[in-house]
Amino acid sequence: MPAHAILHLYELSIPLFMVVWLTEFDVTAATLGGIVTAGYAMWGLGAIPGGKLADRYGSKRLIAGCLVGMGASFLLLSLSFDILVMAIALVCWGTAASVYHPAGLTVISKGIDQQGSAFAYHGMAGNVGIGLGPLIVAVLLVFFEWRLVAALLTVPTFFVFVLTVFTEFDETTAVTDDDRSESNLTFRDGSILLFTSAFAVIFGIVVIYGLYLRGALTFLPGVLADFRLFERVVVGGREIEPSQFVYTWILLVGVVGQYAGGKLIDRLDRTEIGLGGALLALSALSVLFVFVADRGIAFLLVLSVFFGFVLFMIQPFEHAIIAEHTSIETRGLSYGYMSLGVFGVGAVGATVTGVVLTYFSMSVLFVLLSGTALVGSGLTAFLYFQY
Known part of the structure; x- marks a missing residue:
């Protein structure tokens, strides 16, 4: 849980540093954007080999290595005085971060019987990092120089690394004797096995969710700011963006959604029922945004609560459904492909959203x-009836 929170704290600290880097390194937004994209791209691309490594060497080693890699990368970032070193640090961070989700989700699926609750708590920790991480970094940047802030972020990482190394646990508690007897597959054979099974459909669902998630969250602060309800206000001589607080509120509500989704998994006969219902609810809420946008602050805030709740409620369902439809020998690889779908292919959602907002309208987007x-x-639904 703390490793997951730290991962997303690092992820969302980068956009805040970018504001400073534009001036610090005297680069264009296009150049800086390309460098940051390279770092984030490694996060998605490295997930597949990371998943295979989790299957072969175990999750504990990879999570420990991930923490060391992320901490060392940000330490290098704090020492960078030219754009090349900064670029190397970000690419190293993305490479180290890429192994986390395959390793973390694999150890939950293999080592814990109550997987629904475990996926819920794990997701809640991630949402805490997503929601509070930027706030913490923003406050630190008010008082300290950005290089010192980058270095300070490595301190909690060190303590979580020590906790990971010295905590003893069985990674295969939930694995049966039949599962233990399965032989290791090559990357090619494991991939063929996955994409000739129910996982092919699940991967499609994961990609769609990734497109929605990245597309919605990337431009949501700007979309909310366009509502007349969230016009800028001046407090103490400074302009405040109310939309930013609503955006943070949506991310934090996701903590409750993660919890609810995980608890439902342990109670439903088929995970597909909860996942399909949540996606259907998300579809309905998206349309409602168009009609409720200008009907008053109360309506919009209530809708935002439901939106954040359902949006992140989907994640534990996806994690659990992969565990249900894949074998132990391909579990890490399957979560590697999941990370590629959400963070790699899903990144296209930001581009699509930007194009729609540029040439069409907010209503068309929703x-x-x-x-x-x-x-x-x-x-x-197809997965439910066919598998």
């Missing part, structure tokens, strides 16, 4: 997002 979630719900 209708498109609604349709995306609806397709995901349809694929979940």
Whole structure:
């Protein structure tokens, strides 16, 4: 849980540092954007080999290595005085971060019987990092120089690394004797086995969710700021963006959504029922945004609560459904492909959203997002009836 929170704290600290880097390194937004994209791209691309390594060497070693890699990368970042070193540090961070989700989700699926609750708590910790991480970094940047802030972020990472190394646990508690007898597959054979099974449909669902998640969250602060309800206000001589607080509120509500989703998994006969229902609800909420946008602050805040709740409620369902439809020998690899789908392919959602907002309108965007979630719900129904 703390490792997951730290991962997302690092992830969302980078956009805040970018504001400073534009001036510090005297680069264009296009150049800086390309460098940061390279770092984030490694996060998605490295997930597949990371998943295979989790299957072969175990999750504990990879999580410990991930923490060392992320901490060392940010330490290098704090020492960078030219754009090349900064770029190397970000690419190293993305490479180290890429192994976390395959390793973390694999150890939950293999080492814990109550997987629904475990996925919920794990996701909640991630949402705490997503919601509070940027706030913590923003406050630190008010008082300290950015290099010192980058170095300070390595301190909690060190303590979690020590905790990981010295904590003893069995990574295969939930694995049966039949599962233990399965032989190791090559990367090629494991991939063929996955994509000739129910996982092929699950991967489609994961990609759709990734497109929705990245597309919605990337531009949501700007979309909310366009509502007349969230016009800038001046407090103490400074302009405040109310939309930023609503955005943070949506991310933190996701903590409750993660918990609810995980608890439902342990109570439902089929995970597909919860996942399909959540995607259907997300589709309906997307359309409602168009109609409720200007009907008053109360309506919009309530809708935002439901939106954040359902959006992140989906994650533990996806993690659990992969565990249900894949074998132990391909578990790490399957979560590697999941990370590629969400963080790699899903990144395209930001581009699509930007194009729609540029050439069309906010209403068109939410209708498109609604349709995306609806397709995901349809694929979940297909999975339910066919597998």
